[in-house]
Amino acid sequence: xxxxxxxxxxxxxxxxxxxxxxxxxxxxxxxxxxxxxxxxxxxxxxxxxxxxxxxxxxxxxxxxxxxxxxxxxxxxxxxxxxxxxxxxxxxxxxxxxxxxxxxxxxxxxxxxxxxxxxxxxxxxxxxxxxxxxxxxxxxxxxxxxxxxxxxxxxxxxxxxxxxxxxxxxxxxxxxxxxxxxxxxxxxxxxxxxxxxxxxxxxxxxxxxxxxxxxxxxxxxxxxxxxxxxxxxxxxxxxxxxxxxxxxxxxxxxxxxxxxxxxxxxxxxxxxxxxxxxxxxxxxxxxxxxxxxxxxxxxxxxxxxxxxxxxxxxxxx
Amino acid sequence: xxxxxxxxxxxxxxxxxxxxxxxxxxxxxxxxxxxxxxxxxxxxxxxxxxxxxxxxxxxxxxxxxxxxxxxxxxxxxxxxxxxxxxxxxxxxxxxxxxxxxxxxxxxxxxxxxxxxxxxxxxxxxxxxxxxxxxxxxxxxxxxxxxxxxxxxxxxxxxxxxxxxxxxxxxxxxxxxxxxxxxxxxxxxxxxxxxxxxxxxxxxxxxxxxxxxxxxxxxxxxxxxxxxxxxxxxxxxxxxxxxxxxxxxxxxxxxxxxxxxxxxxxxxxxxxxxxxxxxxxxxxxxxxxxxxxxxxxxxxxxxxxxxxxxxxxxxxxxxxxxxxxx
Numbered sequence: 001x002x003x004x005x006x007x008x009x010x011x012x013x014x015x016x017x018x019x020x021x022x023x024x025x026x027x028x029x030x031x032x033x034x035x036x037x038x039x040x041x042x043x044x045x046x047x048x049x050x051x052x053x054x055x056x057x058x059x060x061x062x063x064x065x066x067x068x069x070x071x072x073x074x075x076x077x078x079x080x081x082x083x084x085x086x087x088x089x090x091x092x093x094x095x096x097x098x099x100x101x102x103x104x105x106x107x108x109x110x111x112x113x114x115x116x117x118x119x120x121x122x123x124x125x126x127x128x129x130x131x132x133x134x135x136x137x138x139x140x141x142x143x144x145x146x147x148x149x150x151x152x153x154x155x156x157x158x159x160x161x162x163x164x165x166x167x168x169x170x171x172x173x174x175x176x177x178x179x180x181x182x183x184x185x186x187x188x189x190x191x192x193x194x195x196x197x198x199x200x201x202x203x204x205x206x207x208x209x210x211x212x213x214x215x216x217x218x219x220x221x222x223x224x225x226x227x228x229x230x231x232x233x234x235x236x237x238x239x240x241x242x243x244x245x246x247x248x249x250x251x252x253x254x255x256x257x258x259x260x261x262x263x264x265x266x267x268x269x270x271x272x273x274x275x276x277x278x279x280x281x282x283x284x285x286x287x288x289x290x291x292x293x294x295x296x297x298x299x300x301x302x303x304x305x306x307x308x309x310x311x312x313x314x315x316x
Numbered sequence: 317x318x319x320x321x322x323x324x325x326x327x328x329x330x331x332x333x334x335x336x337x338x339x340x341x342x343x344x345x346x347x348x349x350x351x352x353x354x355x356x357x358x359x360x361x362x363x364x365x366x367x368x369x370x371x372x373x374x375x376x377x378x379x380x381x382x383x384x385x386x387x388x389x390x391x392x393x394x395x396x397x398x399x400x401x402x403x404x405x406x407x408x409x410x411x412x413x414x415x416x417x418x419x420x421x422x423x424x425x426x427x428x429x430x431x432x433x434x435x436x437x438x439x440x441x442x443x444x445x446x447x448x449x450x451x452x453x454x455x456x457x458x459x460x461x462x463x464x465x466x467x468x469x470x471x472x473x474x475x476x477x478x479x480x481x482x483x484x485x486x487x488x489x490x491x492x493x494x495x496x497x498x499x500x501x502x503x504x505x506x507x508x509x510x511x512x513x514x515x516x517x518x519x520x521x522x523x524x525x526x527x528x529x530x531x532x533x534x535x536x537x538x539x540x541x542x543x544x545x546x547x548x549x550x551x552x553x554x555x556x557x558x559x560x561x562x563x564x565x566x567x568x569x570x571x572x573x574x575x576x577x578x579x580x581x582x583x584x585x586x587x588x589x590x591x592x593x594x595x596x597x598x599x600x601x602x603x604x605x606x607x608x609x610x611x612x613x614x615x616x617x618x619x620x621x622x623x624x625x626x627x628x629x630x631x632x633x634x635x636x637x638x639x640x641x
Contacts, residue, residue: 069447069448071451121627125627126630128626130627131571131623132571132623132624135619139619140617143616248451251448291463293458293460293461293462294459296455297458299459300455301452303452303455304442304449307442307449
């Protein structure tokens with residue numbers, strides 16, 4: 001299996017159907033059964049609400065491409081969101097808050113990468129352990145309470161607009177552009193494909209797969225830090241359970257988007273469409289007043305179906 | 317996977333002596349923790365606290381014992397905690413509606429077993445990697461439970477039913493007797509039956525297991541169904557001990573169960589480990605958490621410590637294994 005040639009360029013024609021059909025079907029379904037779904041206000045709402053998920057799902061794509069997984073992302077986002085809230089509350093500075101969130105997120109990312117690459121612990125258990133740690137630290141730093149009264153400069157990030165476009169969407173687009181450039185137009189991106197497809201080749205080329213792997217997980221942690229800022233801005237507070245489970249939506253987006261869990265090839269645009277699919281699914285179910293519990297279960301079913309199809313395709 | 321070649325050519329029986337040494341180390345560790353806690357805290361050695369530790373450990377053990385079999389096949393079941401929550405809520409509803417604890421117990425066990433079977437089908441028939449399949453199941457179950465309960469709490473069950481979780485027999489809590497029974501059944505099943513040995517063989521080398529005629533898919537289905545049923549059993553004990561059921565009772569159960577399995581020396585890579593080891597693992601974890609409680613460390617620290625323990629346990633396991641080769 002591992003001997004298969006490194007996939008350097010994705011073949012979009014082969015994959016566009018899957019995730020695009022899912023998205024179109026979901027949009028068509030909810031346009032019919034959910035009143036108000038197609039309104040401009042609601043659609044822009046879907047986009048803005050998908051921004052935090054975009055920031056998690058893009059690095060998750062890279063991590064899954066290395067045949068890894070990061071279950072700690074939601075808990076780390078919760079912790080960084082609290083750090084943003086606490087530091088910006090104490091210093092009245094949004095940038096210092098963001099810096100704290102980035103630092104804590106990246107530290108967790110490096111720790112994940114270290115556990116996976118250097119100690120060789122299977123990713124899903126290593127990141128399950130750090131999930132517990134991040135969750136515990138969130139409870140400890142917040143004492144289980146919400147952090148309220150954060151400065152306006154933080155809150156305004158979520159509601160401000162740039163050239164008429166909401167700032168969160170601008171941030172998500174910039175993030176997508178950065179990841180696209182990184183994966184498809186830099187040497188580092190090629191190495192990421194090799195990490196999942198052919199790790200030996202990296203060693204023969206004189207590179208350290210371990211260091212690259214740590215970098216990939218560190219990017220994931222840092223992105224959780226930036227997403228933490230958006231989360232705090234959105235809720236106008238820090239909350240010790242705010243982001244728990246978000247990693248599941250991210251994994252769902254990646255799985256629906258056609259990135260394979262076993263063969264180390266990924267597709268960023270697919271992940272973006274996957275994020276929108278999850279966003280549309282949740283929003284639509286919300287509009288027909290199904291509770292969030294049903295949304296969670298539906299996303300779970302979506303993942304299992306996507307993985308099943310992925311398995312079928314890999315055998316075909 | 318590249319790890320199918322190591323230490324797998326030996327017949328499973330020869331693991332036992334190696335396992336015995338590993339279990340012995342862990343017993344020593346448990347005793348050491350006891351000694352430290354006895355010095356640090358006056359109330360640790362009180363009868364009430366020791367019984368409390370045993371009862372707490374038995375709850376973790378019920379979930380972890382089924383999980384041990386899954387991990388022995390180099391799989392993982394991340395849905396156990398969510399399974400406990402759903403089974404408890406459904407069993408609780410049945411008891412409320414029918415007034416019959418027996419019917420409730422059966423429903424709880426069946427619910428857990430069916431969820432486990434579904435996990436097994438995803439892993440065998442759909443060939444989804446177990447950790448991601450059961451992770452998806454976790455969220456499906458979570459969603460179902462919250463939707464089904466709609467924020468309600470089931471409260472108040474018949475006194476006879478409550479005895480299961482909170483009653484005593486000859487001075488020992490009833491869950492402790494159940495623990496001994498399932499420890500015995502689990503150990504006998506894993507070490508002394510052909511099915512048990514086949515489970516070890518599948519974890520050690522799935523290809524060789526299939527080539528030697530072991531019905532791998534059917535054994536895997538069995539293992540996941542057992543894990544689910546044990547989660548169902550744990551849900552009954554929880555229900556009768558708490559005397560109430562809420563949608564969120566499962567959230568803090570999965571990580572400790574996995575921790576118990578890993579501390580107990582069962583390898584994540586399959587084929588190595590014992591149910592008795594898992595019992596010691598559950599005991600060690602419970603002692604640590606109990607100790608923190610006695611030393612008045614806030615409960616907020618528990619996920620952090622459990623997370624660190626999980627990582628340490630896997631790391632130690634890999635280190636000893638590497639040295640053994």
